[in-house]
Amino acid sequence: MLVVQMEGSCGGLDVARVCDALERQGRSARVVPWQGGFCVVAQGGREGAGALASCGGVRRVTGTTCSFPLASREVFPGTTSVELAPGVVLGDGSLTVMAGPCAVESREQMLRTARGVKASGARALRGGAFKPRSNPYAFQGLGSEGIALLMEARRATGLPVVTEVMAPEDVEWLAPHVDVLQVGTRNMQNYSLLKALGSVDRPVLLKRGMAATVDEWLQAAEYILAGGNQRVVLCERGIRSFDRSTRNTLDLSVVPLVKSLSHLPVVVDPSHATGRRELVAPMSLAAVAAGADGLILEVHARPEEALCDGPQSLDLDQFDALMKALSRLHGALGEEEDPCLRVAR
Amino acid sequence: MLVVQMEGSCGGLDVARVCDALERQGRSARVVPWQGGFCVVAQGGREGAGALASCGGVRRVTGTTCSFPLASREVFPGTTSVELAPGVVLGDGSLTVMAGPCAVESREQMLRTARGVKASGARALRGGAFKPRSNPYAFQGLGSEGIALLMEARRATGLPVVTEVMAPEDVEWLAPHVDVLQVGTRNMQNYSLLKALGSVDRPVLLKRGMAATVDEWLQAAEYILAGGNQRVVLCERGIRSFDRSTRNTLDLSVVPLVKSLSHLPVVVDPSHATGRRELVAPMSLAAVAAGADGLILEVHARPEEALCDGPQSLDLDQFDALMKALSRLHGALGEEEDPCLRVAR
Amino acid sequence: MLVVQMEGSCGGLDVARVCDALERQGRSARVVPWQGGFCVVAQGGREGAGALASCGGVRRVTGTTCSFPLASREVFPGTTSVELAPGVVLGDGSLTVMAGPCAVESREQMLRTARGVKASGARALRGGAFKPRSNPYAFQGLGSEGIALLMEARRATGLPVVTEVMAPEDVEWLAPHVDVLQVGTRNMQNYSLLKALGSVDRPVLLKRGMAATVDEWLQAAEYILAGGNQRVVLCERGIRSFDRSTRNTLDLSVVPLVKSLSHLPVVVDPSHATGRRELVAPMSLAAVAAGADGLILEVHARPEEALCDGPQSLDLDQFDALMKALSRLHGALGEEEDPCLRVAR
Amino acid sequence: MLVVQMEGSCGGLDVARVCDALERQGRSARVVPWQGGFCVVAQGGREGAGALASCGGVRRVTGTTCSFPLASREVFPGTTSVELAPGVVLGDGSLTVMAGPCAVESREQMLRTARGVKASGARALRGGAFKPRSNPYAFQGLGSEGIALLMEARRATGLPVVTEVMAPEDVEWLAPHVDVLQVGTRNMQNYSLLKALGSVDRPVLLKRGMAATVDEWLQAAEYILAGGNQRVVLCERGIRSFDRSTRNTLDLSVVPLVKSLSHLPVVVDPSHATGRRELVAPMSLAAVAAGADGLILEVHARPEEALCDGPQSLDLDQFDALMKALSRLHGALGEEEDPCLRVAR
Structure with a gap:
């Protein structure tokens, strides 16, 4: 899976472009409201992460084999209060x-x-x-x-x-x-x-x-x-x-x-x-x-x-x-x- | 539990009287549409079954310790198709x-x-x-x-x-x-x-x-x-x-x-x-x-x-x-x- | 694991040579009486099987990842009566x-x-x-x-x-x-x-x-x-x-x-x-x-x-x-x- | 079950008499070395405990439904070190x-x-x-x-x-x-x-x-x-x-x-x-x-x-x-x- 964390300041167009890029890779994408901004979660392997990282408004792209990426410490180190x-x-x-x-x-x-x-x-x-x-x-x-x-x-x-x-x-x-x-x-x-x-x-x-x-x-x-x-x-x-x-x-x-x-x-x-x-x-x-x-x-x-x-x-x-x-x-x-x-x- | 099976021909008043009798015994009663007529299911022991059997419109009163009386073969012998x-x-x-x-x-x-x-x-x-x-x-x-x-x-x-x-x-x-x-x-x-x-x-x-x-x-x-x-x-x-x-x-x-x-x-x-x-x-x-x-x-x-x-x-x-x-x-x-x-x- | 099945006609010396060869590969070997003759079972990977197959008295060498090689259908196809x-x-x-x-x-x-x-x-x-x-x-x-x-x-x-x-x-x-x-x-x-x-x-x-x-x-x-x-x-x-x-x-x-x-x-x-x-x-x-x-x-x-x-x-x-x-x-x-x-x- | 705890000072004859009494009650008895003396454990209900309590050398008779009488706190209150x-x-x-x-x-x-x-x-x-x-x-x-x-x-x-x-x-x-x-x-x-x-x-x-x-x-x-x-x-x-x-x-x-x-x-x-x-x-x-x-x-x-x-x-x-x-x-x-x-x- 890929988790694309967007910058807090990113606009809707940035998110849309990330989704387009994922769909061109043949992945279905889901936009998730996250920490005041957005994450995009997409199924599939880690390949293609590089292309996404250079999209506008993208803070970080993480590939994971974890079945619960948003809940995982692997993708989101630290502790949620x-x-x-x-x-x-x-x-x-x-x-x-x-x-x-x-x-x-x-x-x-x-x-x-x-x-x-x-x-x-x-x-x-x-x-x-x-x-x-x-x-x-x-x-x-x-x-x-x-x-x-x-x-x-x-x-x-x-x-x-x-x-x-x-x-x-x-x-x-x-x-x-x-x-x-x-x-x-x-x-x-x-x-x-x-x-x-x-x-x-x-x-x-x-x-x-x-x-x-x-x-x-x-x-x-x-x-x-x-x-x-x-x-x-x-x-x-x-x-x-x-x-x-x-x-x-x-x-x-x-x-x-x-x-x-x-x-x-x-x-x-x-x-x-x-x-x-x-x-x-x-x-x-x-x-x-x-x-x-x-x-x-x-x-x-x-x-x-x-x-x-x-x-x-x-x-x-x-x-x-x-x-x-x-x-x-x-x-x-x-x-x-x-x-x-x-x-x- | 008590399961009171009513006659197919019984009227609403008969059902109401059974419920009343159960409530006077301190039991809560539930009326269930059943086989074209009605059943009344009440929690509690078997005592008082005799009094109910003589109510109008009652076909049969069965006491059971089974936790699933309507599903049970004990209360309803036979086979449901x-x-x-x-x-x-x-x-x-x-x-x-x-x-x-x-x-x-x-x-x-x-x-x-x-x-x-x-x-x-x-x-x-x-x-x-x-x-x-x-x-x-x-x-x-x-x-x-x-x-x-x-x-x-x-x-x-x-x-x-x-x-x-x-x-x-x-x-x-x-x-x-x-x-x-x-x-x-x-x-x-x-x-x-x-x-x-x-x-x-x-x-x-x-x-x-x-x-x-x-x-x-x-x-x-x-x-x-x-x-x-x-x-x-x-x-x-x-x-x-x-x-x-x-x-x-x-x-x-x-x-x-x-x-x-x-x-x-x-x-x-x-x-x-x-x-x-x-x-x-x-x-x-x-x-x-x-x-x-x-x-x-x-x-x-x-x-x-x-x-x-x-x-x-x-x-x-x-x-x-x-x-x-x-x-x-x-x-x-x-x-x-x-x-x-x-x-x- | 390797399972080395010996010919029924093989001699004790043949078995000993197989064990020696296995030990030279750094494996411990166990000789098992089997179907009137012998098997040698050794831990480790499949590599080195070829060298053993050419030893005298060897009928067949099978590599397997199965944890129960002698009981397995993979090594011994067929049915035991x-x-x-x-x-x-x-x-x-x-x-x-x-x-x-x-x-x-x-x-x-x-x-x-x-x-x-x-x-x-x-x-x-x-x-x-x-x-x-x-x-x-x-x-x-x-x-x-x-x-x-x-x-x-x-x-x-x-x-x-x-x-x-x-x-x-x-x-x-x-x-x-x-x-x-x-x-x-x-x-x-x-x-x-x-x-x-x-x-x-x-x-x-x-x-x-x-x-x-x-x-x-x-x-x-x-x-x-x-x-x-x-x-x-x-x-x-x-x-x-x-x-x-x-x-x-x-x-x-x-x-x-x-x-x-x-x-x-x-x-x-x-x-x-x-x-x-x-x-x-x-x-x-x-x-x-x-x-x-x-x-x-x-x-x-x-x-x-x-x-x-x-x-x-x-x-x-x-x-x-x-x-x-x-x-x-x-x-x-x-x-x-x-x-x-x-x-x- | 019955657990008969014998006095530490009791003799072998006392133990034998307890076993006899139990056998007359139709119970099989097992003598267990226990805390420097003896216990007798017998299967069956609590009845007959009174008769045993008056036998010579008996300290205490305990009836229990527990399946592990010697290990139980019910029969032996306290703590074993x-x-x-x-x-x-x-x-x-x-x-x-x-x-x-x-x-x-x-x-x-x-x-x-x-x-x-x-x-x-x-x-x-x-x-x-x-x-x-x-x-x-x-x-x-x-x-x-x-x-x-x-x-x-x-x-x-x-x-x-x-x-x-x-x-x-x-x-x-x-x-x-x-x-x-x-x-x-x-x-x-x-x-x-x-x-x-x-x-x-x-x-x-x-x-x-x-x-x-x-x-x-x-x-x-x-x-x-x-x-x-x-x-x-x-x-x-x-x-x-x-x-x-x-x-x-x-x-x-x-x-x-x-x-x-x-x-x-x-x-x-x-x-x-x-x-x-x-x-x-x-x-x-x-x-x-x-x-x-x-x-x-x-x-x-x-x-x-x-x-x-x-x-x-x-x-x-x-x-x-x-x-x-x-x-x-x-x-x-x-x-x-x-x-x-x-x-x-």
């Missing part, structure tokens, strides 16, 4: 914990949980209004009413809000009301949804599919990036393996692996991964030690009353204790420059 | 082979392949106009133009047409133009799509997700059934395992297993399962020996020119030879009453 | 069914089951005297007493006997008493055991490890072949996947795949693969349709009294019905020259 | 790092690596003399010559030595020469080997099988414990999943899970798990954060010359940097009482 809200940034070396209930259930539950996690240091509030459930008769979330409750909790606490979107037709109306749109594990390869998210002005938290390879996961991110939305956060949440003694198998090695392959930030969801409250704290610590930029945790003011995923939810006291331990750990690791890669590279 | 087109029936003991290219590529390709597979005995034509591809830059199908070519191939051959639908918003406009709507493996738990397919008047071919358990697969079918669409065909297409010497791992044991759990017909896709042309014929024979009601096969008039999945496509001669072998095999098996279960049950 | 006993041959196009209980339990059980399976057409008797059990407190088999009962059943029926060996130190004393030595799935990579089996004059039935790739399985066979024992039969018995609705996932695609990669015969064990009696018959038929050379089935005169694996054991009537169905199926398939590969290659 | 050598203890809250090359290759390599890892703080030396290799023609280790080199390295550094044993017949002669016997992943269910290790006076490092569930792994440990050897250390080294972007999938959640189920110490092998040098450091940190009692790491003085697993071996400088980071991390975690379970239980 994603701002979820003013001052809440994933990928800048800080540790960002997102917390809240699996599902929005009631006003009282949301406000109480939101205030609790905020007090303990959470930087964002999670909560599902649209719930993908394996069974059609199970509780499917409060829908738009849940969104209203999330908005109220945001007003009350100032925490930005992360919530799942399941259908392409919901993306446009939902985006203005929430801060981060989450793609669930079952929808990682729902390409209609990914395309819709490519053209929206909101960060996207992309959970890994439960049987997705690292390559497929990064190609799913590429769908969103190729639509022009650069604010993608990757989330490891456990894969499906033969062993069911935990709900899923948390694949922490992908944290340093993905960070070496991609410039995008990576967070970990130990709640869905393990499915067991007592494993959430140790695996949260492990995720941070492995280099994760953040965590997304299920916390419920009264886990025993949760309509969904109670057994894997921390209560507010457990969350508070965990946050203190994470802070100590992150401090100890922070003495290095690059917590993930500092030793062996 | 799904008619794809007049005279083309899945689940009646015949063997129905659906064949065609992975993707619709051109008029000449479609017509030539369609005529070829028809001549060898295929009963339906497959072809993808909307292609879910892991990579955003890969060929994504001809879209509505592909649908037009499928319609032309149907007119030319009389074969009913099977094609994939990827987005909920495409279901309504696509349904009138094709005979069977296919849900791909990546979308098996795309619940927005499943719900849209629940209310459409077309059979649905539901491929198993690549990491879906049998239980999850049947619950995905339940989403469509619970919307009122009873014409669901299950398709095993290989699961993802540790061994990548074949593209996927064809899990043929689910054919007799699913047929013992569910009344729905089951077909097998050995092309995507194996990913290798030379394995398609033996695994087609094996699928039929295991009791499959049909096969869906990738056939291309010129596999070496295919834009997608050429290595797993049979050419027309190979397909013709396979059809002859299948016919002999099905004949030999057909001397039993129930090819799948005849021996051991 | 393995004779279990006079007239009982795996790999000659016939269908050989081995049947019997999971574990040898008593004299009466063995004799009754052996006579039953013989009457229905089984060609060999299976039965475990040494049982590998996950739990140390579970029944571990009757040991040498079980071997004595197997020998008695063989005398009574004339059926050759297949039994598992678990420890290298048991190979030598056990071999004279039984006809086929079985390596269980947990021991597929027990290299001490494989090496011991390489030098014994008995066929070996090598079950696939539950997480073994096809390549690893064939390399395990290569351990036995490289010891000089050419009579290896491969047995697919289900792999471990995420789905536990069957005991294991029967990976039937490996039947035609392995037959295309290797000249060794392949049999299938649908009893351990599925773990459910009602799935054994359909999967037996499917295995034969996929091209298996034989089956190994658990049959018990009284499955409800079995000490081990009762739920997956057929009773004698079920076995008899299955044998009749298998016979019809094999007849229908047999009209082709090569039931496995006839269509697509 | 395993002393590898004087002052080198796994399971006492300290962090024990075992390091060294995959294979013993030469005197110079062993001495240089041993001195290097000792200088950086390793507490034990690993090195393979008997190497289980998938391919029969690959380097299989130096065998007894390698053991001699390990013994020399021990004399030179004072580090206790960990090495793999592959065959039951090697256990007896090997045990006196080394400090810890390792069971490799392919042999986790080699029951002949486990039984041989049950009666040897050496700690055993039991690697998890690559497709072993947690339950199977702990039952494998139970084989060794039931033979009377209480010094078992569990080692997670990655499982086999669908994703091959790392060599195996490191399943770190089992660290806190196993520690909640069992009193045995748990260590982690991130070298074999990831197969990539650059992932070893972050996953070592993550393992310790998850609560591991130790690590076993591949370190080679010259990784680029390693005969085996070079790409996953750290060099001495990388190992030194990692040890410093581990020390800081363990210090930060050590402020809690129980690094693994402190937060959520």
Whole structure:
């Protein structure tokens, strides 16, 4: 593949000429809004890169065999920071914990949980209004009413809000009301949804599919990036393996692996991964030690009353204790420059 | 769960009274159009079934712990036949082979392949106009133009047409133009799509997700059934395992297993399962020996020119030879009453 | 790798000269008794093959990148037939069914089951005297007493006997008493055991490890072949996947795949693969349709009294019905020259 | 199951009476040397426990449904510390790092690596003399010559030595020469080997099988414990999943899970798990954060010359940097009482 990065100052005519040149080489080209300007991505080998480099407005031409060029560190060295809200940034070396209930259930539950996690240091509030459930008769979330409750909790606490979107037709109306749109594990390869998210002005938290390879996961991110939305956060949440003694198998090695392959930030969801409250704290610590930029945790003011995923939810006291331990750990690791890669590279 | 089957002759008031009675028991009830009448499905235990049985218009009340009551053989003994087109029936003991290219590529390709597979005995034509591809830059199908070519191939051959639908918003406009709507493996738990397919008047071919358990697969079918669409065909297409010497791992044991759990017909896709042309014929024979009601096969008039999945496509001669072998095999098996279960049950 | 096949008439000096020549090329060489003569296997690339071909006593020199040269069809085209006993041959196009209980339990059980399976057409008797059990407190088999009962059943029926060996130190004393030595799935990579089996004059039935790739399985066979024992039969018995609705996932695609990669015969064990009696018959038929050379089935005169694996054991009537169905199926398939590969290659 | 713990002062007659009482209850009993005295383990339910409690010399009778009673925390609350050598203890809250090359290759390599890892703080030396290799023609280790080199390295550094044993017949002669016997992943269910290790006076490092569930792994440990050897250390080294972007999938959640189920110490092998040098450091940190009692790491003085697993071996400088980071991390975690379970239980 070829990735042609255009100068920020280039004009539409420059982009058009690059596309023409690529088409004369027999390649189809896609123009992607990128970092305030444009990139042109074209399939095929590296040959012909030289001819393009001399076109007007071209900053850099990179050939790659990578199947996710826009997401790759090979083409875009460095690190992408994603701002979820003013001052809440994933990928800048800080540790960002997102917390809240699996599902929005009631006003009282949301406000109480939101205030609790905020007090303990959470930087964002999670909560599902649209719930993908394996069974059609199970509780499917409060829908738009849940969104209203999330908005109220945001007003009350100032925490930005992360919530799942399941259908392409919901993306446009939902985006203005929430801060981060989450793609669930079952929808990682729902390409209609990914395309819709490519053209929206909101960060996207992309959970890994439960049987997705690292390559497929990064190609799913590429769908969103190729639509022009650069604010993608990757989330490891456990894969499906033969062993069911935990709900899923948390694949922490992908944290340093993905960070070496991609410039995008990576967070970990130990709640869905393990499915067991007592494993959430140790695996949260492990995720941070492995280099994760953040965590997304299920916390419920009264886990025993949760309509969904109670057994894997921390209560507010457990969350508070965990946050203190994470802070100590992150401090100890922070003495290095690059917590993930500092030793062996 | 309780499944309340209503008499065909019952009125709306009878249904309303059943729902009331369930709500008084503290259960939420869902009314499902079913076999020309109605079913009411309610969560919870079996208690209270007696009270309902005496309500007016109630034919039968069944309690079950099954998570897919409408799809289950436990609640609905017997076998569901799904008619794809007049005279083309899945689940009646015949063997129905659906064949065609992975993707619709051109008029000449479609017509030539369609005529070829028809001549060898295929009963339906497959072809993808909307292609879910892991990579955003890969060929994504001809879209509505592909649908037009499928319609032309149907007119030319009389074969009913099977094609994939990827987005909920495409279901309504696509349904009138094709005979069977296919849900791909990546979308098996795309619940927005499943719900849209629940209310459409077309059979649905539901491929198993690549990491879906049998239980999850049947619950995905339940989403469509619970919307009122009873014409669901299950398709095993290989699961993802540790061994990548074949593209996927064809899990043929689910054919007799699913047929013992569910009344729905089951077909097998050995092309995507194996990913290798030379394995398609033996695994087609094996699928039929295991009791499959049909096969869906990738056939291309010129596999070496295919834009997608050429290595797993049979050419027309190979397909013709396979059809002859299948016919002999099905004949030999057909001397039993129930090819799948005849021996051991 | 280089495989140097020597003439049957070659002398020890010829072999020594080949080894010298290889060592001068910097390769380590291993001499393998092979087809009444010798092969020399050496690591490294194909270069230098020409020099060896002109050595005295050399019939053929083959370079290969295959990791299992002696097991490969690439180096040894054709098909290996393995004779279990006079007239009982795996790999000659016939269908050989081995049947019997999971574990040898008593004299009466063995004799009754052996006579039953013989009457229905089984060609060999299976039965475990040494049982590998996950739990140390579970029944571990009757040991040498079980071997004595197997020998008695063989005398009574004339059926050759297949039994598992678990420890290298048991190979030598056990071999004279039984006809086929079985390596269980947990021991597929027990290299001490494989090496011991390489030098014994008995066929070996090598079950696939539950997480073994096809390549690893064939390399395990290569351990036995490289010891000089050419009579290896491969047995697919289900792999471990995420789905536990069957005991294991029967990976039937490996039947035609392995037959295309290797000249060794392949049999299938649908009893351990599925773990459910009602799935054994359909999967037996499917295995034969996929091209298996034989089956190994658990049959018990009284499955409800079995000490081990009762739920997956057929009773004698079920076995008899299955044998009749298998016979019809094999007849229908047999009209082709090569039931496995006839269509697509 | 019933576990009858006998008083340390009990006599043989007391044990015999307990066994008699169990047999009268129709249970088979196994006497296990345990903590300087004896345990009697019997299959079956909890009934009859009262009668046993009043037998002479009985300290405690525990009924359990656990399949690994001797390994379980349910029957034996608390924590087992395993002393590898004087002052080198796994399971006492300290962090024990075992390091060294995959294979013993030469005197110079062993001495240089041993001195290097000792200088950086390793507490034990690993090195393979008997190497289980998938391919029969690959380097299989130096065998007894390698053991001699390990013994020399021990004399030179004072580090206790960990090495793999592959065959039951090697256990007896090997045990006196080394400090810890390792069971490799392919042999986790080699029951002949486990039984041989049950009666040897050496700690055993039991690697998890690559497709072993947690339950199977702990039952494998139970084989060794039931033979009377209480010094078992569990080692997670990655499982086999669908994703091959790392060599195996490191399943770190089992660290806190196993520690909640069992009193045995748990260590982690991130070298074999990831197969990539650059992932070893972050996953070592993550393992310790998850609560591991130790690590076993591949370190080679010259990784680029390693005969085996070079790409996953750290060099001495990388190992030194990692040890410093581990020390800081363990210090930060050590402020809690129980690094693994402190937060959520």
